[in-house]
Amino acid sequence: MKKLLLLIVFIGFSAIAQESSALLEKEKVKSKLSVSMLRELKSSLKTNYGKDLDSLKVIAIYYYQPKVNCPNSDVYKFIKPEKEEPKDKKYIKSDLLYLCFEKGIASKYIKYDVGATVYNAFFSENRGCEGTVCVTSDGNYILVKSRASVSTVNKFLEELTGRR
DSSP states (O other), X not given: OXXXXXXXXXXXXXXXXXXXXXXXXXXXXEEEOOHHHHHHHHHHHHHHHOOOHHHHSEEEEEEEOOGGGOTTOOGGGGOOTTOOOOTHHHHSSSEEEEEESOTTOOOSSEEEOGGGHHIIXXXXXXXXXXXXXXXXXXSEEEEESSOOOHHHHHHHHHHHHSOO
């Protein structure tokens, strides 16, 4: 009886995970940056965050929209100066950058999007209170309008680079 109950719970969680994955797949935006936007992005990443996209080949970015775009969101409520960086970075198969477009955010790991470069490249038209983008050094990217799980980010990275 106990094993049957565990099996039912496992099947339920599997169905939820598949449904969540299917929803993200539907919301996924796959495209390529223009040459000028890619040049601007690479320059900003290198100058402002010390990330050389040409050397990295691919980077994942978690992005938090401006508060004005998300008046009913509690995203910024959880960002505290003393809070340590989430462990996501340890499990993602690329470098990871946390950015926001809200001045005055005090965080050890979330950086301000200087010049709104990342916002303009990916999130000005793809509005969501949080977003995740994986971008390669040649400008190909996959974006979702939510904070994607580590496994989803890794799937996007594999899809972009063709390697596991």
